Amino acid sequence: MAMERIGDIELSQDLDYQRRSWIAQRVGWIFFGLLMVAAFAGFLGAGPFSAATAGEGTPLQVQYGRFVRHRAPVEMKIAVQPGAVQGEEARISVNREYLEQVEIQNVVPEPDSVETAGDRLTYVFKVANAGEVNKLTFNFMPITIGQHEVRVGLEGGPEHTFKQMIYP
Amino acid sequence: MDSILRGLATYFFLLLIFRISGKRALAEITTFDAVLLLIISESIQQALIDGDESMTNSFLLVLTLIGVNVLMQFLGTRSTKVDKFLNDVPLLLIEDGHIHQDRLKRVRVTEDDILEQARAQFGVERLDQIKYAVLERSGGISAIPKYVSWANPEVSNKVAESPS
Numbered sequence: 001m002a003m004e005r006i007g008d009i010e011l012s013q014d015l016d017y018q019r020r021s022w023i024a025q026r027v028g029w030i031f032f033g034l035l036m037v038a039a040f041a042g043f044l045g046a047g048p049f050s051a052a053t054a055g056e057g058t059p060l061q062v063q064y065g066r067f068v069r070h071r072a073p074v075e076m077k078i079a080v081q082p083g084a085v086q087g088e089e090a091r092i093s094v095n096r097e098y099l100e101q102v103e104i105q106n107v108v109p110e111p112d113s114v115e116t117a118g119d120r121l122t123y124v125f126k127v128a129n130a131g132e133v134n135k136l137t138f139n140f141m142p143i144t145i146g147q148h149e150v151r152v153g154l155e156g157g158p159e160h161t162f163k164q165m166i167y168p
Numbered sequence: 169m170d171s172i173l174r175g176l177a178t179y180f181f182l183l184l185i186f187r188i189s190g191k192r193a194l195a196e197i198t199t200f201d202a203v204l205l206l207i208i209s210e211s212i213q214q215a216l217i218d219g220d221e222s223m224t225n226s227f228l229l230v231l232t233l234i235g236v237n238v239l240m241q242f243l244g245t246r247s248t249k250v251d252k253f254l255n256d257v258p259l260l261l262i263e264d265g266h267i268h269q270d271r272l273k274r275v276r277v278t279e280d281d282i283l284e285q286a287r288a289q290f291g292v293e294r295l296d297q298i299k300y301a302v303l304e305r306s307g308g309i310s311a312i313p314k315y316v317s318w319a320n321p322e323v324s325n326k327v328a329e330s331p332s
Contacts, residue, residue, distance in 0.1 A: 007264045009300050009312070014257045021187075021256065022274055028188030071219065 044167060045069050054152070054160035059084030060092075062152050062160055069167045070145050073105065076152075080134040084157050085127050090134055091155035093122040098150045101166065102140040109136065122155070142166040170218070171225050175232030178216050183254075191256055191307040192276050255305045262301035265314070275303055286311035 003010045035044075042050035045067055054062040063077040080090050089112070096119050111123040127134055145168045153159030197205070216229055244251035261271055261282060272278065282301045286292035290313045300312040 006260060007300070009260070009302070011258055011260065011302065013260055014252070017252055017257055018259055021252075025188050025190060028184070032185075032188070 043067055045072070052162065054162045055158055058160075059157045060152070060154040060160065062162070064150065064162065064164060066163070067165050067167065068142055070142050072142070074102070074140040074142060076138040076140065076150075078136040078138070078152065080127075080136070080154060080157075082131050082133060084154060085130040085134070086156060087130075088127055090125045090127050090136075091122050092125065092136065093117075093120040093151075093153045093155065093159075094138075095120050095149070095151040098148050098164075101144045101148050102142050105139040105141055107136065107138050120151070120153075171220070171228040172232045174216055174218060175229045176236060178212055179233055179236050182212070187253070187256070190275065191303060191305070196308075258305055259303045260300065261303055261309070262295075262298050262311070265296065265299055267295070271303075277303060277309065282309055282311055285309040286313060 003012055006013060038044055040047060042048050046065060047067075050065045050067045052064055052066050054064065059081045061079040061081070063075075063079075065074055068074045078092060080092075084090075096116075099121060107123065109125065112126050113124045115122040115124065123136075125134070125136060145166050147163055147165045149161060150164050151159060151161045217225060240250070240254055244254050259271060259275065261268055261275075261277060267279065279295055282298065283292070283295055285308075286298050286301070289311060292298060292311065292313045297313050297315065298311050299314040302310045302312075304310055
């Protein structure tokens, strides 16, 4: 590095560079500050902007996270509204493409059976009382990164499509 | 390949964050800084190994981190720009007895910090005895007092003239 003589001292001081690096530092602080705000808001994981519900007001409601993280537990809560199920079974389908991006940790309550049909898996749950809200929880662990389309449907009812972003 | 990419991402993220924090971020490690450093390493470890606890993975990560560091150092010796980006530049805080208050504020150094270093290095008693104080690239402070013979020709002449 070029040495400069300043008074009696030889030093590779570079005030121009120093000033530029201070500006860069400021910009960096602002950027990381915004990142923290975004994280608090839920743009980088759990938080108010991440929590979403698909199909509000329909017989099938799905609570999910818009932004989730790689290898961090993710919950998907499904509520089947009263009267949406005919008979004793609730048949919930999830697209296979999404299920390949996550590891299923567990499903509460445990499904009676799982059926494969084309591009989706159908989870069959026993329903004791179709006249009340039946809640189900899927616990996932994302194993890939990127944005994925999730399709959750109720047989004989609606199907909801939404996107989920998995951060590295 | 995953391990290498994770190692590279971690290296450049840490490089960036420490460069943005400024030279003084961890220059003098207090007890709390040491604890902070441990927590940082613990938090980054998870992302680094990503559940793969094999020896191959850890060896590859070490190889990547050391390798990229050596490469950056090599590039630093070839290019001034890279060297400045990696190591920053030194800055005069006291220039010929004049204290640059604006610079002190910018780099989060106090007059006490300078005096502390000067006391430790040369047994300096007062700020006005310091001719130069430099914030080094490492983040440490070097102080050169006025009475050191090479810093002040008048003193060195007097020393030479004085009868032994």
